[in-house]
Amino acid sequence: MYSKIVILHFPPEVAQKALVCQLIKKFDLMFNILSARISNKKEGFMVLEISSANRSGFNKGVNFLKDQGVKISNPEHQIFKDEEICTHCGACTAVCPTEALYIKRPEMEVLFNKEKCSVCELCILTCPTRAMGLFSKATEEVV
Ligand code: SF4
Numbered sequence: 557m558y559s560k561i562v563i564l565h566f567p568p569e570v571a572q573k574a575l576v577c578q579l580i581k582k583f584d585l586m587f588n589i590l591s592a593r594i595s596n597k598k599e600g601f602m603v604l605e606i607s608s609a610n611r612s613g614f615n616k617g618v619n620f621l622k623d624q625g626v627k628i629s630n631p632e633h634q635i636f637k638d639e640e641i642c643t644h645c646g647a648c649t650a651v652c653p654t655e656a657l658y659i660k661r662p663e664m665e666v667l668f669n670k671e672k673c674s675v676c677e678l679c680i681l682t683c684p685t686r687a688m689g690l691f692s693k694a695t696e697e698v699v
Pocket residue numbers: 637641642643644645646647648649666682683684685686687688
């Protein structure tokens with residue numbers, strides 16, 4: 557079994573297509589969506605774990621996505637905080653084990669210090685507005 561986590565960036569013109577589902581039908585791949593978001597510009601971002609019986613099947617599926625206009629890269633996981641969505645409720649600060657998320661007083665503003673983040677993802681599970689998410693930087697081409 558070959559398994560790899562990749563980041564998919566869907567330009568607006570392909571963001572509405574169910575391309576990922578076709579990985580199952582066309583290439584017999586399995587996938588697990590770790591994170592998915594659509595930006596204000598209608599671009600889609602998805603962190604996906606793709607599993608295949610072998611590397612060849614994985615490459616075929618990834619090349620199919622590329623042919624459809626999806627940009628694919630390897631992940632370097634990071635946590636992001638969407639400041640437009642955050643309501644500063646403070647729930648994430650109660651679960652953050654490293655104090656990367658903390659309350660600035662007296663403003664009572666929830667701030668995020670990326671340097672202290674261990675990417676445990678507890679804040680993602682806790683945030684009621686889904687302001688916290690997994691972000692990934694493109695590091696290299698996948699295939
Ligand atoms: S739990 Fe979510 S909405 Fe609440 S302060 Fe944290 S990031 Fe903001």
